[in-house]
């Protein structure tokens with residue numbers, strides 16, 4: 001490799017720190033398959049993932065690398081649609097990531113691209129364009145000949161030219177890491193543990209999402225000193241159609257309470273807009289919604305008991321369950337810091353989670369016959385996602401939730417929750 005290409009390769013690799021200590025994970029049919037790279041040719045074992053892609057003529061990886069996390073999140077979010085639109089039909093994409101085993105915040109996301117189109121020119125033209133203009137690291141993979149293993153070639157770009165590095169990295173099998181890679185970046189990317197962290201994300205979005213500025217304007221007067229509320233504050237949680245609206249309205253009427261929601265009414269004009277954004281931005285929006293609701297709690301709980309329809313448990317449980325794929329075993333383990341309550345967020349007196357058999361929930365959804373959000377459809381169709389949300393609810397602590405069976409009649413559920421409130425909150 002000449003000096004220029006070595007420099008180009010070094011500059012490119014600086015985007016992906018500790019390149020040769022990284023593990024690569026490819027999600028084929030929902031299950032991660034792992035491989036690593038090494039500089040020396042040792043052994044000939046082909047990682048499982050490459051045995052699965054042999055039928056394709058060409059194989060590439062794209063990893064989205066940028067120190068600007070808003071740009072990175074936006075670009076990754078839009079990349080799949082762009083690739084599916086512009087690549088030849090014979091190309092196939094699978095989610096991929098690279099990470100340092102068990103090192104927090106080391107996860108970098110991307111795709112593996114398998115190509116069996118007649119010519120490489122369209123695909124490679126697109127990849128060249130991407131590395132020139134976007135925060136993407138591209139590698140190509142070559143099948144070894146004469147019993148030699150597959151090799152990974154890093155593409156570099158500088159001063160108008162693109163090249164593949166000629167010093168090979170050999171692709172070798174790797175063990176599954178102790179922690180599922182998608183758990184590594186949850187803190188402050190999917191779940192925010194302070195007002196400041198969530199606020200900073202929306203502040204950075206101001207120039208690309210004008211609505212973020214409107215949301216921030218609502219927050220300017222917040223974070224006043226909190227005092228202990230005079231009346232109990234009770235949160236009702238649960239998946240959609242488990243009966244939260246029905247129960248919270250009955251509790252309001254029975255207890256003469258104030259009913260609040262998170263996200264609060266004042267954020268309604270922007271909710272649909274933020275629901276289209278990548279998790280980093282969308283979850284920051286919901287996190288800030290909890291702080292606005294907390295402020296309203298502070299005002300109302302001096303006068304009456306307060307009932308809240310969804311709060312922090314929803315924000316964290318849905319975010320964690322979306323960030324992690326596969327079975328509940330992939331979730332961060334019970335007791336992980338991922339499930340801790342933000343230290344600057346108001347803690348309610350009691351959190352009740354309504355639990356309902358999936359078939360009965362589906363029946364209630366059908367009877368109600370309203371439109372569903374994408375996440376609600378996902379809950380409906382994807383059993384594993386529903387199980388992850390339910391388990392994440394259960395693992396959140398400080399305060400932990402109390403689970404109530406929501407399958408009896410509305411009045412029986414109300415009586416059950418009133419008993420809990422009277423026991424815990426001395427009402």
Ligand SMILES: Nc1ncnc2c1ncn2[C@@H]1O[C@H](COP(=O)(O)OP(=O)(O)OP(=O)(O)O)[C@@H](O)[C@H]1O
Pocket residue numbers: 238239240241242243244245246247364365367368406407408409410411413
């Ligand atoms: N205990 C119950 N038994 C039978 N049906 C119920 C019960 N509680 C609520 N329902 C009915 O189930 C449907 C969903 O209830 P509701 O709207 O209260 O749920 P939700 O949790 O607030 O839903 P979402 O989160 O989607 O707003 C409604 O049609 C409601 O009348």
Ligand SMILES: Nc1ccn([C@H]2C[C@H](O)[C@@H](COP(=O)(O)O)O2)c(=O)n1
Pocket residue numbers: 240262263286289290310311312314315316318373375376
């Ligand atoms: N405090 C909240 C409330 C809601 N969310 C998110 C989680 C789901 O994506 C969706 C469910 O809300 P619904 O459709 O029942 O209004 O909203 C959140 O993150 N935090």
